[in-house]
Amino acid sequence: MTPVRTVSTADLSGPERSAVRGLLDLAFGGAFTAEDWDHALGGLHFLVLGGGGEPIAHASVVPRRFLLDDRPLRCGYVEAVAVHPAHRRQGLGGAVMAPAERAIDHGYDLGALSASEDGHGLYLSRGWRLWDGPTAVLAPSGVTLTPEDDDSTFVRGITATGTLVCDWRAGDVW
Template structure:
């Protein structure tokens, strides 16, 4: 029987420099060079789920960071999922599900709800885990005021934290501002 790789959860401050370098290398490769410095910055400052094979090679990663989201005159703490990736030669082994299970545990215990922006390739993983496409309007709170993000409709997913309802879709979700991709 093959030993299952272990999932380790660690905050960014707990990762050693070589571990951070290994995560960045995995992400650069998994996203075919389309993972920039701003994307990397978005993945830092929260909890990482790291999966290594029996030889210690990093084979999967994801992180969850806090984002402030304003909806219907209330500010929420959202656990925003970033940088989910599995080595190409280890895909379809359930590693993405294991990474997401670890991140969802963090969301359930620390946030009002989970949020993420999914690529077409990643959407099936999130849908299979019960994440739901946000049907309402989206935006960001920019330095000069609200910025609508109609192009993000259909790719932004939410998941309720344990025992908490999702915001109602009648009013927009307005995410905090950041450099690079806003969602």
């Protein structure tokens, strides 16, 4: 079993935070934005460290507020799942997801994440399901449907259906 370090954002040192950000920049090919980084902060980080102590796999779970129709829900939202390119296809994505899922299952009403098409297989194999209703965001102007996110939003811990509404934030809302 691969050892995974769990640490809150508040307990990451400056150099550790920089190393995680460097991993994310590398893993996402330079497409990991400042807003994406901001979304990954404020919760728990799950890290696999290489032989030199550098992060080679990462996932974070941050708290968010969702609505299912009109019912408020505490959501553990998964962000910044990444594996160093030289360490892919070794089970490290699953290694960081296992404790992330445990944190969600025992601390939140539901888990949610937005996945690229390449990531669908990982999440489906771990018991996540593609949300089968409409998605929306509680924007400053009110609830706004986000149909562009309907095919990439995954959930766990909830079987109900309806319109799933996420809280507003800068950048990608899902």
